[in-house]
Structures are given as C-alpha cells and as structure tokens.
Amino acid sequence: MAHPFLRLKGIALPMPRDNIDTDELIPIAENTRTSTKGWGDGLFAAKRYLDGLGHTPDPSFILNQPPYHRAEILLAGTNLGCGSSRESAVWALRDFGFRIVVAASFNETFKRNCVINGLAPLILPRDDVERLSQQVIADPALGMSVDLLDSELWIGGAREQAGTIPFVLDPFYRTLLTTGKTEDDLLGGLRGAIDQRRAEITKSQCWLAS
Structure with a gap:
C-alpha cells in the first residue's frame, strides 16, 4: 500500500469522457516493464505522443500542457477503467503522480486496483463532474481540494468560500487509503x-x- 493521506490539494486534469478504458490509459505496447515503477511515461501514450513509442510530446494533448502536466487529480465520466483488468493502468496513473481519480462511475476491478495502489476512486454525479471540469478549464491554477475523511471536495483552497461537493467512497476503501x-x-x-x-x-x- 502507498503512503496514506487524508487530504490533498492539487491540479485537476479534466477528461469528463465516458468509457476511458485501460488500453487508453496504458496501451498494450507500453506493457513492457516488470515492476510497478516507471509506468508514468506510458500514460495515455497513444494520444500523448506524436510518434507512439518514440515519446515525442504532442503539444495539443492536455496532459502535456501546463499546469496539467503536474496534475494529481483526474476528472472523468462514466465507466472509468473499463476494458481489460490490467493493473498497469493504475500503475501508470500512480507513477505519473495522480493520487485521486474522480468519476461518475468505475469499472469495479479498476476501482479495487486503484485502492490497492494508493489511488483514491471517488464517485460524483455526472453533472458535478461536468461542472467541476468547466471550472477547472476556466482557471486550472486554482486546483482542487479533497478531504477523504469528510467525503468532500471543492475548487481552490478555501473550503468556506468555494462551497463543497460530497462524494462517495466505500468506507472500507477509505480506511485503507487513510491508514496505509x-x-x-x-x-x-x-x-x-x-x-x-x-x-x-x-x-x-x-x-x-x-
């Protein structure tokens, strides 16, 4: 289990699309490593690079643009992590620097793999995901704050001013993530x-x- 955490404030990456599958997260050609380390370079490789395995960054892809290149929170639509059960999709997210994934729904195997590897899978209604994504796009530097114990998240750092949104996180998973x-x-x-x-x-x- 990764280092435990209770709260996080970080840059959020808005990708509110449905059915982002494990092959998009880590293409099969990137599955060449034998440990859980070093997978971050392969994250979204088919879209992130101009020449595939050559790894020349595509400047038009959002993950290559500041400040998203140091994102720690992913915003996605429904059925995140569908497709194959490859755990390397989670390793790629975690190795890149993500600690939290927020989605309208998850593939169950992917969700469990997230928790095992110290990545918090938080569920929000689709409308909230869309609204947060628009706020992040409007001012990405504000970032997003997440409190795992209170099951709340908000845009920016000041909870009282921003207004909080409750999320769903399985209590057992919360215990694993907050205790390590x-x-x-x-x-x-x-x-x-x-x-x-x-x-x-x-x-x-x-x-x-x-």
Whole structure:
C-alpha cells in the first residue's frame, strides 16, 4: 500500500469522457516493464505522443500542457477503467503522480486496483463532474481540494468560500487509503475476535466441528 493521506490539494486534469478504458490509459505496447515503477511515461501514450513509442510530446494533448502536466487529480465520466483488468493502468496513473481519480462511475476491478495502489476512486454525479471540469478549464491554477475523511471536495483552497461537493467512497476503501494498511493488515487485526467467535460457535453448536 502507498503512503496514506487524508487530504490533498492539487491540479485537476479534466477528461469528463465516458468509457476511458485501460488500453487508453496504458496501451498494450507500453506493457513492457516488470515492476510497478516507471509506468508514468506510458500514460495515455497513444494520444500523448506524436510518434507512439518514440515519446515525442504532442503539444495539443492536455496532459502535456501546463499546469496539467503536474496534475494529481483526474476528472472523468462514466465507466472509468473499463476494458481489460490490467493493473498497469493504475500503475501508470500512480507513477505519473495522480493520487485521486474522480468519476461518475468505475469499472469495479479498476476501482479495487486503484485502492490497492494508493489511488483514491471517488464517485460524483455526472453533472458535478461536468461542472467541476468547466471550472477547472476556466482557471486550472486554482486546483482542487479533497478531504477523504469528510467525503468532500471543492475548487481552490478555501473550503468556506468555494462551497463543497460530497462524494462517495466505500468506507472500507477509505480506511485503507487513510491508514496505509492493506486488506490483510485489517483482517489480521480481527483474527483474535474471529478465533473467539469460532470457539463460541463450536462450543454451542458442536456438530459444526465434526
């Protein structure tokens, strides 16, 4: 699990399109590495570069334009991360520098892969994604702030002035992201209670142990 975090203020990348799949996030030709590091250069490679694997930046692609080139938050439409289940799509986002992905909906496998790799998958209504994207485009330097504990995000740094928008994040996933623990860590912490309950059931319903 990556380093835990509770809050983040960073540049947001507006891509409010539907069905951004894992092959768009990391084309198959970029899947040549054997570790989780070094994948950032391949993120959106088919659209980000003029010559594919040559990696000559296309200045018209938004991720190559300041300040989006240092974005930490991605805004997307519905069904983000659809397609194949390749975890390298999440590795590419994480290695580039993203910590949060906001979408109207996620592919479930992609969403779980995000959490495992320290990337927070936040769900917002489609209208809110569109509105936030327009605000970001109008003034990208304002950035976006996210509070995982309060389940709120807002444009800029001053929460009171900007007005907050609530998002959906599974409570179990929130615990993993804000503590830096893995699923095994949390289950291990419950082992004593599980063993005690098993002993109680075995004693009261002994036929279950036979």
